[in-house]
Amino acid sequence: MAIVLGDNRYGKAEVRVVRVDRSGDTHTLRDLNVSVALSGEFAAVHLTGDNAAVLTTDAQKNTVFAFAREHGVASPEEFGLRLARHFVGSQPAVRRARVTVEEYAWDRVPVTGHSFVRRGGEIRTVRVTHDGSATHVVAGLRGLTVLNSTGSEFRGYVKDAYTTLPETLDRVLATEVHAEWRHLSPTASPEAPWDASFTEVRRLLLETFAGTYSRSLQQTLYAMGRRVLEECPGLGEIRLSMPNRHHFLADLEPFGLDNPGAVFYAADRPYGLIEGTVLRDDAPPAEEAW
Incomplete structure (x- = not known):
């Protein structure tokens, strides 16, 4: 050996x-x-x-x-x-x-x-x-914390002997977006519109998160990535990691109070972690960029 x-x-x-x-x-x-x-x-x-x-x-x-x-x-x-x-x-x-x-x-x-x-x-x-001979640029952001106070549901999932989570038709959807996107033709020119490109991708991520009725965080992730690639032809793929920052209804019955979706506690851990890649099927692969 x-x-x-x-x-x-x-x-x-x-x-x-x-x-x-x-x-x-x-x-x-x-x-x-x-x-x-x-x-x-x-x-x-x-x-x-x-x-x-x-x-x-x-x-x-x-x-x-x-x-x-x-x-x-x-x-x-x-x-x-x-x-x-x-x-x-x-x-x-x-x-x-x-x-x-x-x-x-x-x-x-x-x-x-x-x-x-x-x-x-x-x-x-x-x-x-x-x-x-080859140059790759992967831009991105992390720590972009976003929340929808409605417009999200979660139901129809597998239920086994250990499932306790109730289905919901209206939930708080919160996450901290970590996104990275690969540029197809990077240039080192100081005049290259890197700042404008970053600002545009960030805007599209935020707009799509806010504007998507969510049946799952996976669906929202894909919608965000798809929107970015549709409107930014210079990008070949985008990878997203989005933890589900759970917000659970606080139980106020012991105090004689109802809670019609008004008071929540934010659980920091454990949390669901949703990750995915959205890419153009005609873009050349570049795993070495990551």
Whole structure:
């Protein structure tokens, strides 16, 4: 039996960089968390400790800061593309770079041009992979918490010896959307409309969640993904993970009170977890992007 080295990668994780553009009276701010993972011809460092091909993770961190200064941050996608192509193009041993970017949104406080307030728990995400010949961009978001107070039912499901959940014709439907979508033709141009694309996908997800009469969270997930692909031809697939944030009617009978769908308790765990992929059947597959 032979024992061999399998897939491996290394890099710098969670480089926190805040880029402030002070040109003009109104400042702009991009707040990022950047992680780099490089793979390629690194067998020697694992097998013999030979570091000759290793670009230090400290240098990777410094590259993130230097690029933020030299090139700015037009968008998380553009920044990730620029970094990934740099690492593959500048290091002979690197065959593939994966750059993951999280962006934390800040809203302006309108009193001045330089005051901001952090926006909730929602995070914008980007994952760029580049190997010198193929480039993939997967954009997304997580922590998008949504709720419909009506317009949802759940019935007609399998009932076995352990089923206690009653059917309902009117329930609260709440979830925290984690969505990722793959662009078919990514470009590193600072002028590429990455921000507009993200805003449009987010709008479609929210509108479809709100506008779909839901018989199951699975049905809602598919409707959201389908709407995004129908209206965004530059996307090949979208993957969604949506936990069911259960809201149960509080039992008020011991207090002599009725509860006609007015008072609920929100259970944080355990929870149902619904996941699914919606894709174009004519789009080329790219599992390596994920």
